[in-house]
């Protein structure tokens with residue numbers, strides 16, 4: 001491959017990739033356009049200027065749609081590839097890959113049909129290009145973009161405003177600084193009125209990137225010639241004008257072969273008295289070579305800036321991809337792996353909250369250190385162990401037979417009754433820790449960056465964690481209730497053995513009498529009063545006796561409270577915190593293992609807008625990377 005072929009081929013390949021990815025310069029996407037950075041030859045001309053004839057002559061084949069009105073309604077990117085002498089000519093469309101067209105009348109029909117596919121039969125125009133590649137020994141490597149002909153009036157059946165639309169579209173192509181303008185004007189018309197030259201003058205006033213082509217030289221009035229134009233006197237351009245003689249309508253009707261037509265064109269210039277001195281620089285074959293050479297040199301000059309534009313865009317796209325998150329795999333195994341990874345990321349953050357490193361875990365200690373003791377302090381033991389209450393409970397426990405020594409049953413009932421109160425603070429601690437854990441799950445989910453794009457999985461993890469925490473809470477409640485119940489199942493014997501006073505007093509009724517005498521409870525009158533009181537049955541026991549019972553129970557309960565203040569946190573941590581740390585998502589993992597690919601895929605559902613954007617980014621990244629590879633390979637070949 002020569003350098004020239006590979007450079008134009010390079011741009012061809014990049015252009016095709018651009019169209020596949022919807023990058024044809026126009027369009028309102030927020031990405032920079034690679035297409036626009038690529039040099040290209042845009043063919044412009046007024047209606048009947050001979051534009052189609054020039055293109056067909058450059059190709060050496062009839063293949064463009066004919067007809068009245070505006071026939072070209074979408075840009076046609078015509079990529080010409082020179083093949084070895086004697087090889088079969090064929091055409092290929094980008095939209096019909098792997099189909100080789102060897103019959104060029106079928107190519108013409110396909111262009112017409114493909115035009116209608118996008119624009120509809122309404123004869124609208126569309127900026128989406130049709131890509132046609134032609135492989136032939138009779139072409140030079142060149143890419144031309146055929147644009148709708150500039151016109152002043154729409155013909156019947158074509159929508160109003162199409163004239164302006166065409167002008168806007170053609171302008172969008174030729175105003176790009178990388179566009180080479182092939183401006184076609186007929187020689188039998190004043191050059192000052194040429195639509196092509198008028199537009200070229202506007203967008204390229206210095207004439208640097210305009211190639212002037214003058215057609216229909218053979219149709220000029222006898223005795224006149226176009227030397228003023230061809231020699232650059234009428235309208236000056238940086239590149240020399242090229243004169244062309246295409247087939248006349250009569251030639252076309254007679255089916256004059258294109259190769260024969262080229263031959264006739266050569267003869268025309270060689271034998272023309274006016275143009276013979278310019279013959280070597282006239283004609284469609286010369287034009288094709290001139291353009292090919294120029295395009296190649298423009299591409300060569302542009303490569304460094306294209307390369308840096310590509311690299312810059314790749315960097316931008318890569319960082320956007322990082323921001324959006326990489327695409328998710330499609331097979332079930334990889335999806336399961338992704339889900340597990342995401343869960344692990346969440347779990348790690350959750351653990352950091354508990355173990356410190358992230359805030360929140362300290363609130364659990366707060367429950368044990370403040371809430372629990374405060375709740376215990378607030379328990380209504382004063383009321384439960386008031387003199388009245390003690391007297392009532394003890395008497396009820398005694399039944400018809402007042403206690404003789406110590407009120408064993410009374411003590412038990414008082415203690416049992418008191419211990420029941422501990423359930424409240426115990427359960428409240430469980431609930432308080434549960435809510436702390438729940439809040440930490442919520443925070444951990446929102447702090448897991450990797451999870452941000454997966455709202456569905458976030459909800460799944462939240463639900464699974466919620467269920468697990470609920471189970472831990474149940475378990476924890478059972479355990480703390482049990483701790484409390486255990487306290488009433490067996491009382492600390494030691495404690496009561498240390499209360500000798502009471503026993504002595506009960507064993508010594510004399511002392512009891514003496515004691516009561518102080519308070520005057522021993523006189524008959526007082527006894528009578530006592531008989532009338534509610535505790536008539538126990539008027540034998542003094543207030544002091546019940547007070548002592550009350551205070552004994554109270555200090556026993558105080559001792560139990562101290563124990564529970566220590567054991568409840570242990571139970572709560574064991575059942576809830578430790579479990580949350582080690583097996584919060586265990587159940588979820590088991591469930592995951594049973595799920596099918598489709599369900600896993602659903603869990604990895606993302607925000608559709610985000611997916612769309614990533615898809616765009618991925619495609620673009622692919623385009624730019626392949627463009628970079630293409631450029632690299634060409635640079636090495638040079």
Ligand SMILES: Nc1nc2c(ncn2[C@@H]2O[C@H](COP(=O)(O)OP(=O)(O)OP(=O)(O)O)[C@@H](O)[C@H]2O)c(=O)[nH]1
Nearest residue numbers: 047048049050051052053149216245246247248249
């Ligand atoms: N004699 C002669 N006829 C030409 C020449 N160039 C074009 N024609 C004829 O002019 C008519 C229009 O040529 P086209 O090539 O179809 O021109 P166009 O600009 O593509 O026209 P539209 O697509 O219809 O706008 C055809 O009948 C051609 O045969 C030429 O150099 N000499």
